[in-house]
Amino acid sequence: MENFNFEKNSQEPNKGKRVAIIGAGPGGLSAGIALQQEGFDVKIFERHKQTKALGGAIILNAIGINILRSYGIKTDDMATTAIQRFRRFDGHQRVLQQFDSSLLNKANVSGWMAGLMRSELYERLLNKIPDDMIVNNHDFISYEEGSEGINILFEGGKSYTADLLIGADGVNSLVRQQLWGKSELQHLGIAVWLGWSEVEGLNRNEIVLNHSDIFQFGYAPLVFKGKNCFEWWFVEPCGENQPEPNDPLSYIRDRLKNFAEPVPEILNATKPQNLFRWLIKYREPLNAWSKGRVTIIGDAAHPTSPYAAYGAGMAIEDGYFLGKYLQGLDLSDVTVIQTGLGKYDNQRVKYTNHVVDFARTLGKIFHNAPKPVRILRDFLLDFTKIPERNIVKNSIEEAESLLKTVLDLEKGNQLSPLTEAEYEEDKSVKF
Structure with missing residues (x-):
């Protein structure tokens, strides 16, 4: 939207309902849909001239699928999988993850995870966004809070007055920086290559993660433009200033030359x-996201590594729960806002911090650990159930609990924030 008239941003008619979102990524779009469903007057400000997807394929889990469905978005054509396997590079199975089939049935999904092209996710979200909700080509500068609302400043001298500001502006969020101060963006020491290819004949009911000493190659089924495909990711240790190779596919094939099929087949079809x-990249986690009339979501709040495989999904969740916790509130009263945002923080902050921490831990263990640690890691993976128990505990149990919450909400049950007692003191991974 190029012709938004800021001078006609009338304060009185919609006062108490005005929400401004900075950033039109998955989290911003999700929040826009969720808050509009709750009757709020939403504007999403995007710095690019067009709102479009960046990157390749993503993975959504049953939580994200059910949230999209609650938005009226079609999900029944997604390629879902019920099993996730950790394998050694030569095909030996190390860890098997399976999900509660009765819960999946209640969620009306055939599997826990589904592959989706980022461009298709954007298209589906944008189809639920009114034309006048997104304001393109507007660079956020800063905000000023007052008793009557929050004034948001953009490049070119433009401004907008809202009752609530949501920073969905990514890993380099300026909203987060003003709200919580500067924090160093740190390099995790790994790079991830994302690709996809058309492949027929492979098992399409599982996600597989193959590990060598320091490399990972994972793949998952994907339906793209009606064709059976696979999305894949290659994770490697990487220096912060390490340049990209001239021939990426040859570079990846060389590092994975000892990996068993179907890894070569998937690569050759790419x-x-x-x-x-x-x-x-990552930042040290925050203990709260919200203050005054401002909060943050998505990568602005919890940038994560590929081991969570769920950055976009958690951003969609953030937007959904934000809408639920602000339901029916008069946002003209800052104390009312703080009550709603406090419940939102209590629901989301510890959960996402745990997911991010677990992902960072796995990234270090699989790609940047000293050789003696790698030897012990591989022994435990190959000959014990300790890693499997930790992976199930840290990546399945809480997610299944969150899915139950979403299902209850869609049945019309009352939402209540998670309590401190529902989180264990020590969520660390011990291999």
Whole structure:
């Protein structure tokens, strides 16, 4: 939207309902849909001239699928999987993850995870966004809180007055910086390559993660434009300033030359233009996201590594729960806002911090651990159930509990914040 008239941003008619979101990524779009469903007057400000997807494929779990369904978005054509396997590079199975089939039935999904192209996710979200909700080509500068609302400043001298500001502006969030101060963006020491290819004949009911000493290659089924495909990711240790190779596919094939099928088959079917590389960055976690009339969601709040495989999914969850906790509130009263946002923080902060911490731990263990630690790691993976128990505990149990919460909400049950007692003191991974 290019012609938004800031001078006609009338304060009185919609006072108490005005929400401004900075950033039109998955989290911003999810929050926009969720808050509009609750009757709020929402504007999403995006710095780019067009709102479009960046990157390749993503994975959503049953939580995200049910949230999209609650938005009226089609999900029954997604390629879902019920099993996740950790394998050694030569095909030997190390860990098997399975999910509660009765819970999946209640959630009306055939599997826990589903592959989806980021471009298709954006298209589906944008189809639920009114044309006048997104304001493109507006660079956020800062905000000023007052008793009557929050004034948001943009490049070019433009401004907008709202009752609530949501920072969905990514890992380099300026909203987070003003709200909570500067924090160093740190390099995790790994890079992830994301690709996809058209492949037939492989098992399409599982996600597989293959590990060598320092490399991971994972793959998951994907339906893209009606064709059976696989999305894949290659994770490697990487220096912060390490340049990209001239021939990425040859580079990846060389590092995975000892990996068993179907890894070579999937790589050989990949076209160079269907490949993206990301250096993984993170910030130290926050103990709260919200203050006054401002909160943050998505990567602005919890940037994560590929081991969570769920950055976009958690951002969608953030937007959904924010809408639920602000339901029916008069946002003209800052104390009312703080009550709603406090419940939102209590629901989301510890959960996402745990997911991010677990992902960082796995990234270090699989890609940056000293050789003696790697030897012990592989012994435990190959000959004990200790890693499997830890992975199940840290990546399945809480997620299944969160899915139950979403299902209850969609049945019309009352939402209550998670209590401190529902979180264990020590969530660390011990291999």
